[in-house]
Amino acid sequence: xxxxxxxxxxxxxxxxxxxxxxxxxxxxxxxxxxxxxxxxxxxxxxxxxxxxxxxxxxxxxxxxxxxxxxxxxxxxxxxxxxxxxxxxxxxxxxxxxxxxxxxxxxxxxxx
Amino acid sequence: xxxxxxxxxxxxxxxxxxxxxxxxxxxxxxxxxxxxxxxxxxxxxxxxxxxxxxxxxxxxxxxxxxxxxxxxxxxxxxxxxxxxxxxxxxxxxxxxxxxxxxxxxxxxxxxxxxxxxxxxxxxxxxxxxxxxxxxxxxxxxxxxxxxxxxxxxxxxxxxxxxxxxxxxxxxxxxxxxxxxxxxxxxxxxxxxxxxxxxxxxxxxxxxxxxxxxxxxxxxxxxxxxxxxxxxxxxxxxxxx
Numbered sequence: 648x649x650x651x652x653x654x655x656x657x658x659x660x661x662x663x664x665x666x667x668x669x670x671x672x673x674x675x676x677x678x679x680x681x682x683x684x685x686x687x688x689x690x691x692x693x694x695x696x697x698x699x700x701x702x703x704x705x706x707x708x709x710x711x712x713x714x715x716x717x718x719x720x721x722x723x724x725x726x727x728x729x730x731x732x733x734x735x736x737x738x739x740x741x742x743x744x745x746x747x748x749x750x751x752x753x754x755x756x757x758x
Numbered sequence: 759x760x761x762x763x764x765x766x767x768x769x770x771x772x773x774x775x776x777x778x779x780x781x782x783x784x785x786x787x788x789x790x791x792x793x794x795x796x797x798x799x800x801x802x803x804x805x806x807x808x809x810x811x812x813x814x815x816x817x818x819x820x821x822x823x824x825x826x827x828x829x830x831x832x833x834x835x836x837x838x839x840x841x842x843x844x845x846x847x848x849x850x851x852x853x854x855x856x857x858x859x860x861x862x863x864x865x866x867x868x869x870x871x872x873x874x875x876x877x878x879x880x881x882x883x884x885x886x887x888x889x890x891x892x893x894x895x896x897x898x899x900x901x902x903x904x905x906x907x908x909x910x911x912x913x914x915x916x917x918x919x920x921x922x923x924x925x926x927x928x929x930x931x932x933x934x935x936x937x938x939x940x941x942x943x944x945x946x947x948x949x950x951x952x953x954x955x956x957x958x959x960x961x962x963x964x965x966x967x968x969x970x971x972x973x974x975x976x977x978x979x980x981x982x983x984x985x986x987x988x989x990x991x992x993x994x995x996x997x998x
Contacts, residue, residue, distance in 0.1 A: 651832055652826065652832065654832075655822075655826075655832040655835055655836050656808065656809055656812060656813065656822075657812070658836045659812075659813050659818070659822060659835075659836050659839040659840065660812035660813045660814075662836070662839075662840040662843070663813055663814070663815055663818070663839070663840065663843045663846065664867070664868050666840070666843055666844060666846045666847050667846045667849065667850055667867040667868065667870045668850065668863065668864050668867040668868075669850075670847050670848070670849075670850040670851050671849075671850025671851065671853065671854055671863060671867055671870075672850075672863060672864075673851070674850065674851035674854035674855075675854045675857075675859060675863075677854075678854060678855055679859070690983065691848065691851050691852060692852070693954075693983050693986055694848050694852070694979055694983055695848070695849075695852035695879050696879070696942070696945050696951075696955065697954065697955070697958045697978075697979035697980075697982040697983050697986075698845070698848065698849070698852075698872075698875070698876070698975060698979045699875075699876040699879065699880070699938060699941055699942055699945075700938075700942050700945075700955045700958035700959050700962070700978070700979070700982060701958050701959070701961075701962040701974065701975040701976070701977075701978035701979040701982070702872050702873070702876055702934075702938055702962075702975055703935060703938035703939060703941075703942050703959055703962070704958060704959040704960065704961065704962025704963040704965075704966070704974065704978050705962050705963070705965075705966045705971060705974045705975055705978070706784070706931070706934040706935040706938060707935045707959070707963055708963065708966045708967060708971075709928070709932075710787075710927060710928045710931055711928060712967075716928065719932075720932070720935070723932055723935075723936060724935065724936070724939055727936040727939050727940065728939060728943060731939070731940045731943055732943075735944075736940075737777065737780065737880075737881075737937065737940050737941070738777075738779075738780065740936065740939075740940045741780040741783075741933055741936040741937050741940065744932065744933075744935075744936035744939075745783060745929065745930070745932050745933050745936060748929060748932040748936075749925075749929040749932075752925060752928060752929055753925060753929075756925060
């Protein structure tokens with residue numbers, strides 16, 4: 648890799664790091680300041696959960712979208728939701744969802 | 759050893775490691791793919807690993823190597839990489855009130871990816887204040903370490919790996935939507951939140967399906983936030 652390319656890697660890395668660090672530190676200072684600006688803006692508190700929901704929407708699309716993978720995704724999500732409804736934790740619902748998703752995919756591959 | 763394990767910071771770190779394990783279902787296949795794609799684009803194993811370790815942002819890394827391989831000007835490569843990552847700007851402020859002050863944040867925030875943010879925003883409020891720093895260190899370092907290791911494996915043996923277990927690359931990534939579903943489900947608390955979250959999920963899904971995957975997260979979230987405020991406006995209007 649040339650020097651210019653290394654520079655591009657470092658610039659991309661540094662820029663990305665600053666986008667992660669600076670707003671975090673800025674908000675921590677604002678929360679602890681005596682200026683009266685101690686609360687997080689309401690829109691920011693709404694945007695957080697929306698970001699998680701958006702990551703869910705993006706990740707729902709299967710690696711190779713076709714009828715079988717969409718079917719496996721739908722069944723996997725329903726099973727994940729049902730197990731979550733019962734246990735209300737993160738681990739078991741994910742394990743159950745991945746197992747069912749895999750079973751559907753492998754069953755179809757073996758047919 | 760037992761004495762060490764009972765020490766709160768270590769226990770909290772181990773808890774973070776344990777709770778970040780479902781993320782690996784998504785990280786391993788994607789980092790393997792990145793290593794493979796980077797090799798095919800003409801990068802060495804060392805270079806691909808350095809990009810993963812330093813930039814550490816999935817979609818933008820693929821764009822970076824793709825644009826470099828296509829001969830795009832380097833300034834444009836950097837600008838596009840940063841534009842894709844600009845969504846990270848809203849992650850930190852959301853976690854600021856949940857995490858203690860520390861001089862280590864400038865380097866620890868390097869681990870704040872989409873997935874780590876989603877996990878942290880869900881789990882941190884459920885933890886005690888002294889546990890949170892250690893939990894974040896454990897969860898983010900595991901994710902980062904696996905991402906880098908996956909790139910190395912992908913760059914050195916990616917082709918053989920995907921040829922031997924072709925279905926693995928399709929099944930493991932399902933851990934991500936399953937995990938995010940368990941994080942989003944408790945937030946369907948009333949009609950207003952349900953409408954906004956549903957709108958976000960569907961719009962992000964559609965943006966991805968129509969080839970806008972690089973901007974699907976911020977655009978989907980913006981659609982949901984807009985829906986949230988519009989539902990409030992309509993409710994107030996009906997009362998008036």
